[in-house]
Amino acid sequence: xxxxxxPRDGAGRGxxxxxxxxxPVRLRRIGLPxxxxxxxxxxxxxIHLVPMLIGIWMSFLRLTQFFxxxxxxxxxxxxxxxxxxxxxNTAVGGSLLRSFxxxxxxxxxxxxxxxxxxxxxxxxxxxxxxxRGLLRALFLVPYALPVYAGVxxxxxxxxxxxxxxxxxxxxxxxxVDERPFWLIGDNSFxxxxxxxxxxxxxxxxxxxxxxxxxxxxxxxxxxxxxxxGWWRRLGSITMPLLRPINxxxxxxxxxxxxxDFNTPYVLFGKSAPEQADLISIxxxxxxxxxxxxxxxxxxxxxxxxxxxxVTAVYLVATSRxxxxx
Amino acid sequence: xxxxxxxxxxxxxxLALAATACGGDEGGTGGGGSAGGATxxxxxxxxxxxxxxxxxxxLQPELDRFKQETGIxxxxxxxxxxxxLNRILAATTSGQGPDVVNIGNTWSASLQATGAFLPFDxxxxxxxxxxxxxxxxxxxxxxxxxxxxxxxxxxxxxYGLHYNKRLFREAGIAEPPKTWDELIAAGKKLTTDxxxxxxxxxxxxxxxxxxxxxxxxxxxxQPFDPSGKPQFASPQFAAGIKQYLDLMAVHKIxxxxxxEYANGTEAVQDFVTGKAAMLMWQSIATSLKxxxxxxxxxxxxxxxxxxxxxxxxxxxxxxxxxxxxxFKNTEHKDAALQFAxxxxxxxxxxxxxxxxxxxxxxxxxxxxxxxxTPVIKTFQQILGTTAEPLPQVPEESxxxxxxxxxxxxxxxxxxxxxxxxxxDVTAELADANQQMTTGG
Numbered sequence: 001x002x003x004x005x006x007p008r009d010g011a012g013r014g015x016x017x018x019x020x021x022x023x024p025v026r027l028r029r030i031g032l033p034x035x036x037x038x039x040x041x042x043x044x045x046x047i048h049l050v051p052m053l054i055g056i057w058m059s060f061l062r063l064t065q066f067f068x069x070x071x072x073x074x075x076x077x078x079x080x081x082x083x084x085x086x087x088x089n090t091a092v093g094g095s096l097l098r099s100f101x102x103x104x105x106x107x108x109x110x111x112x113x114x115x116x117x118x119x120x121x122x123x124x125x126x127x128x129x130x131x132r133g134l135l136r137a138l139f140l141v142p143y144a145l146p147v148y149a150g151v152x153x154x155x156x157x158x159x160x161x162x163x164x165x166x167x168x169x170x171x172x173x174x175x176v177d178e179r180p181f182w183l184i185g186d187n188s189f190x191x192x193x194x195x196x197x198x199x200x201x202x203x204x205x206x207x208x209x210x211x212x213x214x215x216x217x218x219x220x221x222x223x224x225x226x227x228x229g230w231w232r233r234l235g236s237i238t239m240p241l242l243r244p245i246n247x248x249x250x251x252x253x254x255x256x257x258x259x260d261f262n263t264p265y266v267l268f269g270k271s272a273p274e275q276a277d278l279i280s281i282x283x284x285x286x287x288x289x290x291x292x293x294x295x296x297x298x299x300x301x302x303x304x305x306x307x308x309x310v311t312a313v314y315l316v317a318t319s320r321x322x323x324x325x
Numbered sequence: 326x327x328x329x330x331x332x333x334x335x336x337x338x339x340l341a342l343a344a345t346a347c348g349g350d351e352g353g354t355g356g357g358g359s360a361g362g363a364t365x366x367x368x369x370x371x372x373x374x375x376x377x378x379x380x381x382x383x384l385q386p387e388l389d390r391f392k393q394e395t396g397i398x399x400x401x402x403x404x405x406x407x408x409x410l411n412r413i414l415a416a417t418t419s420g421q422g423p424d425v426v427n428i429g430n431t432w433s434a435s436l437q438a439t440g441a442f443l444p445f446d447x448x449x450x451x452x453x454x455x456x457x458x459x460x461x462x463x464x465x466x467x468x469x470x471x472x473x474x475x476x477x478x479x480x481x482x483x484y485g486l487h488y489n490k491r492l493f494r495e496a497g498i499a500e501p502p503k504t505w506d507e508l509i510a511a512g513k514k515l516t517t518d519x520x521x522x523x524x525x526x527x528x529x530x531x532x533x534x535x536x537x538x539x540x541x542x543x544x545x546x547q548p549f550d551p552s553g554k555p556q557f558a559s560p561q562f563a564a565g566i567k568q569y570l571d572l573m574a575v576h577k578i579x580x581x582x583x584x585e586y587a588n589g590t591e592a593v594q595d596f597v598t599g600k601a602a603m604l605m606w607q608s609i610a611t612s613l614k615x616x617x618x619x620x621x622x623x624x625x626x627x628x629x630x631x632x633x634x635x636x637x638x639x640x641x642x643x644x645x646x647x648x649x650x651x652f653k654n655t656e657h658k659d660a661a662l663q664f665a666x667x668x669x670x671x672x673x674x675x676x677x678x679x680x681x682x683x684x685x686x687x688x689x690x691x692x693x694x695x696x697x698t699p700v701i702k703t704f705q706q707i708l709g710t711t712a713e714p715l716p717q718v719p720e721e722s723x724x725x726x727x728x729x730x731x732x733x734x735x736x737x738x739x740x741x742x743x744x745x746x747x748x749d750v751t752a753e754l755a756d757a758n759q760q761m762t763t764g765g
Contacts, residue, residue, distance in 0.1 A: 065719060068418045069440045069653070074705045084763050091759040130410050183585055184737035248385065269407060271530065271730045273737055289726045290760055291435075293418065308459050 018068060052304070059301045074294070081298035084187035092286065099282035106193065108259045108276060113197045114253055115246075118204025123234065126212055144203035147167070151266040154195045158182035158267075183268060188276040194262050200256065204249060211245035212238070213259075247318045254314075257309060279303060364660045367423035369412065371647055373480065373681045375590060377403040383611070383680045391667050397660045398426075405521040406531055406589040409424040410722060415651070417441035423657040428476055429531070430466040430646045431715040435722035437475035442519060442659070443651040444473040445665075452662060453477060453669050454687070462644045462708060467577040469717050476648035479668050480677070481684035482607040483642035483708045484628060491622040492520070492602040501626035505568070508603070508629050512578030515602040522578030524601035525569075527736035528587035530729025533569075536605065536629035537728050538643060539628065540717055541565030544638040548728075553718040557728060557758045561636070563750040566732060570750075574739040584740035587733075607645055609705065610682020625700045627707050640700055643711040646686065684708065720761060727757040 058079055060068075065076035121139060125132055142150060157164045159182075166179050182191045215238055223233050245255040261280040264272045270288070272281050283303065287296025368388075374380045379468050380403040388399045402423070404412055410432065416422025417439050428436060436442060443449075445467075450456050456464065463481045467474035486508075488501050495668065496515050502508035512522025526532040545559035572577035580601070590612070596604040597616035605628055613623060629639040649668055651661040667673055674690040676685075684704060685691060695701075715721055731753040738745050 046615075065435060065439050065723075068414070070419075079669055090763055091756040092763050095756075161580075179582075180579075181585065181737070181740060185735075185741040232332060269528070270411065271528075271733055274734055285730075286760070289730065290723055291414065291439075 055297045058299055059297035060292045063292065063297070065291040068291065068293060077294055080297045082302070083297060085302060087301050092215055093296070095277075096279075096282065096286075099277045099279045102189075102257045102275075102277060103258060105194075106189070107254060109193055110196050110257045111194075111201070111253045113184040114201040114204045115250065117201040117207075118208050121205045121213055122208035123238065125209070139205055141200045142199050143206070147199065147262045148266055150199060151195060151263055153190075155183065155199075155267050158191055186272050188268065188273040192264055192267060192278075195267055196257070196260065199254065199263065201292055203241060204253065207245060207249050208242065211242050228274075250315055251311065255311070258307060259303075271292040306325070335454060358551065359370075363396055363398060364481045364657055365400055365703070366425060366655075366657050366660050366664060367427040368399050368401045368664070369409070370401050370403045371427040371429070372403055372405050372589065373647070374685070375593075375615050377405065379611060379615065387667075387673055387676060390466055390673075391664065392725045394667070395660075395663055397657075397663065399664060402742065407529070407587060408718045410726070410748070412443075417471045420654055422652050422654075424657050424661045426650050426652065427470075427479070427647050428650055430463070430476075430478060430644070430648045431725065432718040432722045433467050433475050433648055434469045434718050436650070437472065438719035441653060442475045443653045443661075444468075445477055446473045449662065453666050458669075459687060460684075460686050460688065461711070462714065465715065466644050466646065466714050467648055469719070476650035477665055477669055478646055478651070478686035479649045479674070480647040480681060481686045481708065482645040482647075483704055483712045484535065484605055484607060485642065485644065485704060486626045486628045487596060487604040487606055487609060488626065489596070489599060489602045489618075489622055489626050490624045491619075492599065496602075501624060502629055505629050505631070509572075509576045509578065512572070512576060512603065517580050520599070521574060521580040521595070522576075523603040523605070524586075524592040524595040525572065525579050525605075525736075526586045526589060526592040527573070527579075527584035527740070528733045529589050530726055530733060532592075532729070533732035533736070534725035534729035535564050535643065536569045537562070537732060538658055539640060540566075540568045541750045542640040542713060543631045543637045544568065545638065547725055549716045549718050549720070553716070553720070555720055555724060555758055555761045556756040557724070557761075558751060560751065563754055564746045566728075566735070566750050566754075567745070567747050570732075570735055570739055570745060573736065574745055579756055581740040583663065584733075584736040605677055608682035610700075611680065613682075621702075625703045627703065627711065630711060638713070639711055640713045644708065644712050646683070646715040723761055727760055728754065731757050 058071075060077055060079075061071070061074040062077040062080070063071065063074045080286065084090060084092050085096055088097045091296050113263060125136060128198070156162075160166060160179050163182070165182060169175050170179050180187055182188065219237050220233055223237060259280055260278065261284065262283045264276060264278050265284075268281075270274065270281075272278065280303075281301045283296055286299070370380060370384060372380055381401060384401055384403075388401060389483075392398055406429075409427075409429070412423070413426060413428065413436065417436075429606075437444075445453075447456075460480060460481060463478035464474065467476050467478060486501060492503070492515055493511070494497075496511070498514060500513050502511050503722065508523075515522040525536075541548065541562040542565070544561040544565040546559050546565055548555065548557055548562070550556050573581060573583065580595070581643050583592060583595075592598070592601070592604060593606060593609050594614045594616075595601040597609065597612050597618050599618075613620075630639050630641050630662060631637040633639065649665055651658070651665060655661050668677075671685055674685040674687055675693050675695070678685045679693070679695045682700070684701065685696065688695075735745055735750065735753060738749075
């Protein structure tokens with residue numbers, strides 16, 4: 001490897017001598033892309049990384065009510081905040097673990113259902129028929145609505161006495177005698193799942209629909225001539241070609257769902273019922289309940305580490321599978 | 326050459342963006358700015374009336390008068406109770422908040438401990454007309470004993486039993502209940518198809534915690550020991566909370582749907598619209614007026630006391646009320662203090678307390694006959710004899726949120742028809758207690 005980055009070398013390739021004299025060619029070539037993404041990097045640092053680092057710093061402080069007005073005075077907590085969060089025998093650690101497991105179950109169901117709905121709708125709407133454009137637009141409405149507007153409407157629908165859901169179930173169809181609660185108690189998990197899937201499945205639909213545009217029509221035609229049925233073509237042509245799309249889609253859905261704060265917060269108010277106590281809102285609530293923001297930050301850092309680990313394992317596993325394929 | 330230029334432009338662009346991103350903070354600090362030489366302060370008011378909008382309408386004429394007198398514009402935002410404490414905490418933590426804020430007086434010591442508020446030292450109090458002007462119990466609920474108040478009282482309040490005289494008459498009940506058993510018996514008589522004996526705000530942590538304190542005290546509990554350490558997990562406290570939950574669980578005089586009521590106005594609405602015949606609440610004057618419930622139908626009595634001579638305390642309310650605090654990092658300290666003076670002045674005190682049906686916190690405001698009504702007299706009598714202040718200790722707010730939130734869950738269980746025993750309540754309280762001690 002020759003690394004001849006002398007000015008003369010650069011001049012020899014026809015660059016103006018003055019410019020070449022200041023920046024070596026090789027560096028110039030390598031440097032340009034970095035220069036172009038520099039604004040993005042700076043903003044990324046400002047908007048995401050700096051708050052994240054502050055959060056990590058906070059997690060090592062005893063940032064209680066006596067210090068929140070003046071953080072610099074907060075004494076170091078060492079690893080105490082992490083010990084409390086991870087000690088499942090205490091009320092704090094125990095409820096964090098319960099909330100974590102609940103979130104795992106919720107995420108698995110929500111991602112699975114959203115993907116299934118999105119894939120089904122995208123595949124079924126692949127062929128052209130009258131009204132397809134209208135349906136596509138209609139399906140995207142939940143995703144296009146502002147989260148707050150969509151979810152607050154659900155919370156009205158789900159109220160026990162005045163909600164539309166109970167009006168239909170009890171008064172109109174008479175399916176149940178006793179008015180069920182949807183926003184508190186055991187049903188709150190189902191409510192949250194339905195609202196969340198309603199809100200997020202159009203994204204899966206949108207991405208898969210875009211992915212399907214890259215599946216060549218002639219492959220399907222050839223397979224059809226060879227006698228492959230609709231299901232066979234779906235399993236042997238469409239799905240394998242969608243694999244790279246699915247890989248990213250599932251990861252993104254997983255991260256969003258696991259982290260989701262807005263849906264439970266708007267649906268239940270600041271204290272979610274324990275049956276629907278997803279981890280983001282749990283962390284928020286436990287910081288604001290005890291006014292101990294150090295402890296809340298420690299929980300957030302643990303969540304971050306978990307998500308990073310899952311993402312890394314997932315990416316390694318899926319790309320290895322693709323290599324073998 | 327072109328490449329270098331592009332590079333420079335990229336760097337310059339990034340720096341410019343970064344600079345504007347930082348510069349964006351300037352306007353936000355303290356929430357106020359100076360426009361054309363006139364000062365503007367921001368004020369977060371608590372939700373005293375039927376809605377955020379109605380509060381604004383009550384306050385605006387007073388704020389206009391303040392502007393006429395001082396030239397200071399007050400930008401008011403009415404914050405619902407479910408958000409107020411978290412908003413104040415966020416403002417404290419970030420240093421980005423209003424200049425002046427209303428707080429529930431029971432939070433005073435907790436917020437005082439954060440150091441977010443400007444202490445009202447003797448000099449500042451003299452500016453408001455002196456300590457002696459204020460009512461003793463209200464002034465005591467402005468922070469920890471021995472420290473200058475973190476806030477000044479503006480509305481005084483306590484709990485009472487509101488009842489619907491017409492519904493009582495129709496059910497053949499001559500007078501409001503004097504004992505807990507009488508209350509339950511009356512509630513059962515009043516509970517008929519589509520109507521309930523009593524309404525509660527079952528998913529409001531604040532309301533639940535207040536009732537936990539009142540009935541816990543009636544059973545002889547104390548949330549904090551004399552040194553200020555939390556001690557929630559006592560059988561007496563659990564018994565007090567169960568006494569309250571049993572209105573729905575055992576006696577069935579409360580609509581199970583009330584377990585969903587969270588925003589602090591729904592139970593009041595049920596009462597003023599006749600869906601419930603009784604309500605244990607602070608003043609509901611504005612809701613009464615807006616609902617059009619006839620004045621002669623409405624009555625107020627003290628919440629029944631426990632039998633004298635038992636283990637419990639003769640308590641049926643606490644020193645409730647609203648305090649006004651000034652954020653320490655305000656850029657408009659003088660304007661904020663002028664506003665505090667205005668809000669505690671005789672005229673403003675009379676106007677606003679009349680509108681909200683609350684009690685003035687300064688002696689000189691009581692010469693108005695509007696504060697001679699039976700309802701106000703009853704509130705005053707409760708406040709003067711059987712109301713106890715909530716402990717003014719730093720952990721008081723956490724007590725309200727932790728115990729109140731635990732009670733939200735218990736109400737949800739009760740509403741679903743699950744039995745809740747004293748042991749269940751004690752277990753929840755033990756969890757709350759543990760969270761408080763590991764959290765602190």
